[in-house]
Amino acid sequence: MCGRYAVTADPATLAAELDAIDETEPDEVRVGYNIAPTSTVAAVVDRHERSDDAPEDATGDVRRRIRAMRWGFVPVWAKQIQSGPLLFNARSESVATKPAFRQAYSRHRCLVPMEGWYEWVPQESATRSRPVKIPYFMSRADGQRLFAAGVWSAWRNPDDDHVLLSCAVLTTAAAGALARVHDRMPLMLPPNHWDQWLDPDASAPDVLLTNPGEEFAEQIDVRQVSTLVNSVRNDSPKLIEAVSSSAAAGSDSETLF
Template sequence: MCGRFNLRTNLTVIADTFGVKPRQMELPLRFNIAPTQDVLAIRQGDQERELFQPRWGLIPSWAKDPSIGNRMINARCETVAEKPSFRSAFKRRRCLIPATGFYEWKGKKSPKQPFHIHMQDDSVFGFAGLWETWKSPDGPTESCTIITTEPNSLTAEIHDRMPVILHEDDYTIWLTDDEPDELRGLLMPYPADEMVAEPVSRHVSNARNEGPECLNPA
């Protein structure tokens, strides 16, 4: 699964990387993004790509209780096109979720050792995501999930799943294509030789902790 990640860059870099116009919003550096928090995401608008900030944990449009989103932080690539919670969003509401790294925990006994997994050049990249709008008496809530796949050889040493990281050349296909087989073909493990995994402080294991201390070496 993917249950924690970071975004340690600015809007200018994100706009250049993802081909989107920056908008006026607060974007502090975030070192420990956790489920139920708002995240930055990119979707295809009527004319161009747009930034938005959904809640992490997808709430299906048919849900009676928004707490279901707490269990929908990830969608498995093997079943995302068929599972009722995700199939509508997979057809019509796909997004990119920018990140500069994600965390996985190794070990069968607590306390487990967290690892920070990121690109070798520490550049920003995009998770394959889905988004939905849930309507309540208080107004609409936008939410999202991150799709996961089997691990590459690097992540397999730590965990049995990893988030789907899309190549930059595939962003347009992911956001706009309607062909299910082509979309499924993108949901593959990212090349291990372009990534690095580093053990970090257990400070990151507490979702309440923020700041660069989350990346202190173990």
């Protein structure tokens, strides 16, 4: 799964890097080292130009755009935002058929940029009766940004007609050594897959949902980090700094790598 991640690029920076239009409002999107579900995050989409004479998605050139979305998918048919479980992840194996996501997968696909993501590994402790959860941070070893596949929706509030954009990050089976941290990981897409994934007028080829395998895992640096990340109130570069296993959970803890 992917329940927490870091992204340090603001929407304007992402727009410049991707030759995209920044459609977010100032300070609307959360940027930082401890992004949690229900946060408003930046998502990348390809959509047609809007006009007064035609609805979006009908006419006009397709442009890449940065939009603000709630991380926590709300299906278009939901009667209210909190009408079910918090859908911040969608399994790549079932996204095309699961009722909550299949409509979005057909035409509303996005990318969620991030520097890396966190997972927690239970480990036995000699000083506590219960296992302690040790956080790990996964990021590209070369420092490049990652882009996770996602789906999004435009939910209209029946009470005030307000439209809420929301998204979920796709996950796949963890590859290679990453499986020692968690059995799932975000489905990251390389740049050569972006055009097909974001195409608003066509279905995504099934091959884009293929597990990236060990080749991807070999590009990822895995490091144990401070338990400061456990609280969403903490947000600083210290959260992604490597710490020793003894500093994080006591000298009896075992390292995974």
